[in-house]
Amino acid sequence: MKTLNIASIPGDGVGKEIMPEAIRVLEKVAQVHGGLQFKFEEFPYSCDYYLKHGAMMPEDGMDRLSQFDSVFLGAVGDASKVPDHISLWGLLLKIRQEFQQEINIRPAKLLKGINSKLADPKDFDIVVVRENSEGEYSSIGGRIFHDDNEIAIQNNVFSKRATKQAMNIAFDLASKRKGLVTSATKSNGIFHAMPFWDEIFEEISEKHPNIKSESKHIDALAAYFITHPHELDVVVGSNLFGDILSDVGAAIMGSIGVAPSANLNLNGKYPSMFEPVHGSAPDIVGKGIANPIGQIWTAKMLLEFNGEANIAEHLLKVIEAVTADGYQTPDLGGKYKMTEVTDEIIKRLGQ
Numbered sequence: 001m002k003t004l005n006i007a008s009i010p011g012d013g014v015g016k017e018i019m020p021e022a023i024r025v026l027e028k029v030a031q032v033h034g035g036l037q038f039k040f041e042e043f044p045y046s047c048d049y050y051l052k053h054g055a056m057m058p059e060d061g062m063d064r065l066s067q068f069d070s071v072f073l074g075a076v077g078d079a080s081k082v083p084d085h086i087s088l089w090g091l092l093l094k095i096r097q098e099f100q101q102e103i104n105i106r107p108a109k110l111l112k113g114i115n116s117k118l119a120d121p122k123d124f125d126i127v128v129v130r131e132n133s134e135g136e137y138s139s140i141g142g143r144i145f146h147d148d149n150e151i152a153i154q155n156n157v158f159s160k161r162a163t164k165q166a167m168n169i170a171f172d173l174a175s176k177r178k179g180l181v182t183s184a185t186k187s188n189g190i191f192h193a194m195p196f197w198d199e200i201f202e203e204i205s206e207k208h209p210n211i212k213s214e215s216k217h218i219d220a221l222a223a224y225f226i227t228h229p230h231e232l233d234v235v236v237g238s239n240l241f242g243d244i245l246s247d248v249g250a251a252i253m254g255s256i257g258v259a260p261s262a263n264l265n266l267n268g269k270y271p272s273m274f275e276p277v278h279g280s281a282p283d284i285v286g287k288g289i290a291n292p293i294g295q296i297w298t299a300k301m302l303l304e305f306n307g308e309a310n311i312a313e314h315l316l317k318v319i320e321a322v323t324a325d326g327y328q329t330p331d332l333g334g335k336y337k338m339t340e341v342t343d344e345i346i347k348r349l350g351q
């Protein structure tokens with residue numbers, strides 16, 4: 001019997017609602033699999049934890065999480081309790097950076113039965129490869145002076161190593177898919193970092209003559225996601241550009257409530273972390289209508305990256321069969337509650 005030890009961090013808002021749903025699904029997956037079991041340990045790290053303890057996690061929090069095969073996270077952030085930059089840097093971004101989860105994989109493809117927000121979406125299947133450890137998400141800089149003289153300086157960080165790594169992963173992925181890599185740039189406006197990014201992209205492209213490559217400025221590329229999503233395959237972007245594009249990708253899928261993501265540690269020193277693309281959705285919290293599919297599709301990615309590709313594919317097929325038959329939450333225009341969608345997935349997993 002293979003055991004996967006999973007640290008679950010529901011976090012804030014709808015994170016606390018959808019996490020139990022995805023765990024119910026994973027327990028069922030294990031039962032159907034027969035040779036797999038999960039050991040979950042829940043960690044209460046969140047904005048509520050911060051209000052009690054003055055930090056998003058205890059001193060030994062990272063040590064404890066490092067003992068697990070993977071971290072499974074819901075969402076972080078409740079600005080009514082803790083400013084977002086404190087809560088995200090104290091938990092989500094802390095884990096991504098300290099566990100060297102330098103790559104964030106974010107698929108965007110249409111599931112059967114789900115209406116895209118586009119009138120004619122055609123059949124798109126995109127993977128955003130987001131550099132996940134540096135770029136615009138850096139804590140380097142500071143603030144100086146007061147009142148109207150106040151100045152904020154924010155330094156972006158682009159290393160050749162991490163940039164190359166993200167691009168190499170994008171090309172590898174494209175070689176197993178449609179064979180196209182699109183780079184998100186902004187070298188017409190960002191004077192140093194983006195020409196650097198483009199040069200490295202050029203260099204990596206030349207090493208992969210069989211893969212088509214193109215660069216698009218982030219503004220035009222964001223529009224292209226809306227107008228020509230079916231022409232994209234793998235899209236590689238910096239931390240901020242990848243973040244934005246993956247929300248656009250989620251919107252054209254129908255709702256950010258379905259979008260999954262994997263924060264990958266590639267050197268094997270620390271666990272990877274799996275979390276949906278969306279945040280804590282304070283506007284719908286407590287209503288029982290959060291879409292559980294983002295977290296459940298994320299569970300599929302957790303299975304895939306823990307060596308269980310077959311059952312992972314089966315889970316995605318079941319999710320798609322359920323959406324195809326109209327079991328959808330209100331964000332997708334459906335009338336079903338969160339638990340009803342999960343129940344249907346679990347029922348069909350057993351069939």
Ligand SMILES: NC(=O)C1=CN([C@@H]2O[C@H](COP(=O)(O)OP(=O)(O)OC[C@H]3O[C@@H](n4cnc5c(N)ncnc54)[C@H](O)[C@@H]3O)[C@@H](O)[C@H]2O)C=CC1
Nearest residue numbers: 075076077078079084256257278279280281284290291331
């Ligand atoms: N990775 C993470 O944990 C992230 C955390 N956040 C945090 O979440 C909080 C809210 O941020 P927002 O910018 O509003 O982004 P958000 O993703 O939480 O919500 C944006 C919109 O999508 C909807 N939505 C999100 N998840 C949904 C789901 N599962 N089912 C149905 N609808 C869903 C929300 O109702 C809202 O209308 C903030 O504190 C923010 O910092 C935001 C993005 C990512």
Ligand SMILES: CC(=O)C(=O)O
Nearest residue numbers: 088092243277278279
């Ligand atoms: C923070 C955030 O929005 C993200 O990582 O997607």
Ligand SMILES: [K+]
Nearest residue numbers: 074075276278
């Ligand atoms: K999340």
Ligand SMILES: [Mn+2]
Nearest residue numbers: 243244247277
């Ligand atoms: Mn985001």
